[in-house]
Amino acid sequence: MLDIKYIREHAELIKENLKNRGVVLDLDNLLTLDRDRRAHMAQIEELRAQRNQGSKGKPSEEDIAKMRQVGDQIATLEKELATIEIDYNKLLKAVPNLTHPETPIGGEEDFKVLATEGKIPKFNFEPKDHEAILLDLGLIDFERGTKVAGNKFFFSKGDLVRLNQALIQYGIDIVTKHGYELMETPDLAKDEILEGIGFNPRGPETQIYSIDNNDLSLIGTAEITIGGYHANEILDLSKGPKKYVALSHCFRTEAGAYGRTSKGMYRVHQFVKLEMFVFCKPEESEVMHQEILTIEREIASGLGFPYRVIDVASQDLGGPAYRKFDIEAWMVMKGDSASSTGGYGEITSASNCTDFQARRLNIRYRKENGDTEFVHTLNGTAINYSSRWPIAIIENFQQKNGSIKIPKVLQKYCGFKEIKSRT
RNA sequence: GGAAGCGUGGCUGAGCGGUUGAAAGCACCUGAUUCGAAAUCAGGCAUAGGGGCAACCUUAUCGGAGGUUCGAAUCCUCCCGCUUCCGCCA
Numbered sequence: 001m002l003d004i005k006y007i008r009e010h011a012e013l014i015k016e017n018l019k020n021r022g023v024v025l026d027l028d029n030l031l032t033l034d035r036d037r038r039a040h041m042a043q044i045e046e047l048r049a050q051r052n053q054g055s056k057g058k059p060s061e062e063d064i065a066k067m068r069q070v071g072d073q074i075a076t077l078e079k080e081l082a083t084i085e086i087d088y089n090k091l092l093k094a095v096p097n098l099t100h101p102e103t104p105i106g107g108e109e110d111f112k113v114l115a116t117e118g119k120i121p122k123f124n125f126e127p128k129d130h131e132a133i134l135l136d137l138g139l140i141d142f143e144r145g146t147k148v149a150g151n152k153f154f155f156s157k158g159d160l161v162r163l164n165q166a167l168i169q170y171g172i173d174i175v176t177k178h179g180y181e182l183m184e185t186p187d188l189a190k191d192e193i194l195e196g197i198g199f200n201p202r203g204p205e206t207q208i209y210s211i212d213n214n215d216l217s218l219i220g221t222a223e224i225t226i227g228g229y230h231a232n233e234i235l236d237l238s239k240g241p242k243k244y245v246a247l248s249h250c251f252r253t254e255a256g257a258y259g260r261t262s263k264g265m266y267r268v269h270q271f272v273k274l275e276m277f278v279f280c281k282p283e284e285s286e287v288m289h290q291e292i293l294t295i296e297r298e299i300a301s302g303l304g305f306p307y308r309v310i311d312v313a314s315q316d317l318g319g320p321a322y323r324k325f326d327i328e329a330w331m332v333m334k335g336d337s338a339s340s341t342g343g344y345g346e347i348t349s350a351s352n353c354t355d356f357q358a359r360r361l362n363i364r365y366r367k368e369n370g371d372t373e374f375v376h377t378l379n380g381t382a383i384n385y386s387s388r389w390p391i392a393i394i395e396n397f398q399q400k401n402g403s404i405k406i407p408k409v410l411q412k413y414c415g416f417k418e419i420k421s422r423t
Numbered sequence: 424g425g426a427a428g429c430g431u432g433g434c435u436g437a438g439c440g441g442u443u444g445a446a447a448g449c450a451c452c453u454g455a456u457u458c459g460a461a462a463u464c465a466g467g468c469a470u471a472g473g474g475g476c477a478a479c480c481u482u483a484u485c486g487g488a489g490g491u492u493c494g495a496a497u498c499c500u501c502c503c504g505c506u507u508c509c510g511c512c513a
Contacts, residue, residue, distance in 0.1 A: 041473060045482045052482090055494040056442055067493035372470090 001360045002095050004034055014095065020105045021096050022315035030095070033088040040081040047074045093195075097356040099314050100323035110313040111326075117297070118306030120330055120342070121396055127341060129333035130394040131264030134160060136402055137421055140265075152254065152269045156386060159419045163393070163406070164272070164385035166413035168247065171274045171383035174299050178291070180245035180276060185225035187249045188216045193228035196361035198320035198353075209251050218251035223379040226277040231361040234372055241280035241288055245382055248273065263333050264391065266345065271387035278378040281365060282355065285376035289352040292380035293325045296348045299383055303407045305396040306330040308344060321351040325380075329392035342395070347388045350380030 007014050008031065015027055047070050054067045104112045121127075134140040138157065145154035156164065176182055194201040194208065194217055201208050201217040209218040219225055226246050235242060250273050265271075276295065278288045293309065300307050312324040327348040334343030355374035358364070364372040383389050397405040403420035411417055 038473070041482080045473070048483090049481060051493075058441065059493065064493040069493095071493065 001093055001356060002097065003359065004092060007031075007092075007095065008034060017096070017099055020099060020314045021317065022107070023094070023096050025091065025094055027095075030088070030091040033084055033091065037081065037084050037088055040077055040084060044074055044077050044081065047077070093360075094319075096317070096319045097322050097354060099317070100352070102311065103317070103323050104311060104313045106313045107315045108313065111310040111316070112313075113308050114311050114325070115297075115309040116306075117301060117308070118304065118330070120306050123341065123398075123400075125400040127332045127395070127398060129263060129331075130391045131333075133394055133398055133402065133404065134264070137404075137419060139419070150269075152267070154265070154268070154386075158422075159414075159416065160390070162414045162416070163390060163410070163419065166406075166410045167383050167385050167389055168272070168274055169413040170302070170410055171299055172245070172247075174302070175245040175274070175276060175295055175382050178243075178295055180243040183226070183229075183244055183246040185219075185222045185229075185246050185248045187219055187251070189219050189224050189228060191215045191217060193231065193361075194219075194224055196231060197224045197227045197357055198318070198360075199224065205255075207252050207255065209253055219248060220252050221250050221273060221379075222246040222248035222275040223277060226275070226379075227357055227361060227377060230279060230363050233363060235279060235363065235365040235375060237279070237281055237365040237375065238368075241278050241284055244277045246275050246277060248275070250384075265387050266331075266333065266391060268387060271384055273384040273387075274382040276350075276378075276380045276382050279358075279363065279365075279375045280378070282373070282376050285352050285354060285378060288376075288378050289323065289325070289350060292350045292378060293327075296327055296350060296380055296382065300327055300329065300347070302409045303389075303393060305392045307347070307392075312349075318351075320353040320356045322354045322356070323352050325350045329388070330396060331391055332395040332398075333391065345388060345391070347384075347392060348381035351378060353377045353379070 002014075007027075011027060011031060018025055018027065051067050051070045051074070054063050054070070059067065104110050128136075131140070131142075137159075139160035140157065141155040145152075148155075172182060188211070191201040191210070192215070199208055199220065200206050202210050208220055211217065225248065226244050229244070230242070250271050252269060254267050254269060276292055278285075278292065280288050297309070307327050307329045310326050310328060312321075312326055317324050326346050328344035329347045330342050331345040332342045334345045335341055336343055354376050357377045358374040363375050363377070365375050366372055393407065394404050397407070399405060399418075401420070403418050405418050406414060406416060
């Protein structure tokens with residue numbers, strides 16, 4: 001959520017930003033509602049002042065009659081105000097965050113490549129996608145996953161499970177080394193927390209599973225629970241930013257997702273993710289954004305598959321992000337023609353959300369002069385399993401004989417150097 | 424899941440329909456006293472919104488949301504949380 005004062009005073013800039021982000025929204029209507037809202041508030045306050053004055057001490061019968069009238073007027077105005085505020089809040093929450101000046105303007109394809117690392121593998125055999133490899137090795141069961149929980153759920157088995165655990169151990173060791181406090185979070189959160197972070201828990205376009213007869217939803221990422229962790233708090237950031245790394249399950253309905261990019265574990269309803277989250281002062285957020293990206297690269301580079309870093313374009317940012325860096329790993333499954341051996345697929349996303357989330361979650365910090373100010377929040381993927389990180393490993397390090405070489409850094413965690421068929 | 428009790432400012436804690444944004448104490452800040460400190464004395468000490476160049480004015484907030492009333496921290500309803508007891512259970 002943006003500050004209405006800022007919107008009021010920078011209407012043209014906001015309109016430009018809406019255009020750049022491809023968001024259609026009637027800003028003039030919001031400004032009209034804002035004026036109307038404040039006018040109503042002024043009137044109500046005036047009448048309340050009258051009533052407060054009139055109701056002091058023991059009023060006479062005459063005063064009571066008069067105040068009863070004032071009360072009726074207040075009630076009428078309050079009803080009008082409530083109606084105005086429904087539309088006002090809906091519109092205000094729909095205004096996306098401002099955009100970093102260096103963010104490329106444009107759609108999904110208009111990202112800017114900031115860095116490329118590693119060599120694209122050259123296979124002296126026909127490489128397979130992870131689904132085929134894992135099925136051949138007997139380490140994944142989609143059919144029974146579907147039987148038990150529905151399409152896009154699956155069972156992981158044997159050494160794949162050990163690989164998953166190793167990935168998390170490896171990720172935890174690297175991130176905590178950088179001073180991030182390790183947490184495990186609830187896998188469910190209240191709708192108000194989801195909304196504060198910028199998710200839409202219910203409604204036709206939601207990506208979130210919600211629980212019936214309850215205000216709880218399954219979280220799509222630990223970003224939700226860690227953001228909520230400090231909701232309605234005034235933080236002490238005098239000793240530096242608050243940095244967390246949190247492990248949770250992630251649940252996504254992925255409504256409408258289909259086609260080639262949904263193959264195997266790329267787009268699933270449930271996975272596990274280790275997520276970094278930072279609360280910091282506004283002047284620190286750009287540096288923290290770089291730090292998160294650096295840690296993500298350290299994790300990816302250690303595993304040894306090729307990847308690139310992109311500066312995500314304006315229309316692909318989502319509402320809360322001011323700027324977003326994605327790491328995309330090379331994956332065989334991403335080959336989009338018979339001639340190509342692969343393509344890039346997103347494995348991390350690091351967002352600087354400035355004060356957009358903090359404003360709604362009411363998270364501030366105490367400045368040295370005693371004032372409070374909204375913090376900036378940032379989040380970024382450290383690593384995950386049952387989804388894209390194992391894909392990158394399995395597809396890049398597959399061998400001609402159908403086995404998978406395990407990156408050296410993982411071997412001490414999982415206790416084996418390769419995954420091979422047991423038959 | 425059932426029953427009872429409770430949720431008031433940074434903390435302790437009064438108030439249970441009418442100058443109560445809220446007594447008192449602790450903590451904290453300023454000043455007096457002191458060579459300095461302690462003690463003592465005087466004063467200050469919540470947050471957010473709206474208006475005003477400003478001094479200032481005004482509204483809201485006593486777990487949350489509604490309701491009753493001319494008027495609610497105080498009464499009613501629902502929700503959330505905490506404590507204790509019972510039940511159930513990894």
